[in-house]
Amino acid sequence: MRAEERTFVAIKPDGVQRGLIGDIVKRFETKGYKVTALKMLQVTDAQAKAHYAEHEGKPFYPRLIRYIQSGPIVAMVVEGYNAVAGVRHLMGSTDPDKAEVGTIRADYAQVMEYNVVHGSDSVESAEREIAIYFNENEIFDERKCMSELVTEYLDAD
Ligand code: IDP
Ligand code: MG
DSSP states (O other), X not given: OOXXXXXXXXXXXXXXXXXXHHHHHHHHHHHTOEEEEEEEEOOOHHHHHHHTGGGTTSTTHHHHHHHHTSXXXXXXXXXXETHHHHHHXXXXXXXXXXXXXXXXXXXXXXXXXXXXXXXXXXXHHHXXXXXXXXXXXXXXXXXXXXXXXXXXXXXXX
């Protein structure tokens, strides 16, 4: 049974530097997912280590840490039905060369090292990664605001 989920998405420094923020956010919005948190930030040493703890010791780990801190990222919480797997489907395979055409990585990146986006790989990873980058009071339920305004408007004389 698929469920409403939230996942952590980051536009990595190459995506930000190349001016792809709008295009990438649009992919998630047009799919129908809700962006419930969004901010640009410089990843700290502690955040980089926590985020990529599972890769520590691998040959590419030092480059991965340098890459994620090489410029600002745009961090997001994205919500929707089956959003964890769905976001990764939209992003495509880790290696842009193997990603299906039409996915973000196939369309915007060339090599595995610099693959433009991050998306959590499970609901558990999503909650862990969201907590690295966001306080709960930075995550919003925007569905409420318009419905309350519309109700108020309709109720007004
Ligand atoms: P994912 O981002 O698709 O979940 P992971 O295996 O979790 O892929 O790897 C995290 C990131 O580390 C990748 O997005 C990529 O930037 C980098 N990376 C992964 N594997 C390699 C590799 O074999 N060589 C170089 N960089 C890699
Ligand atoms: Mg991963």
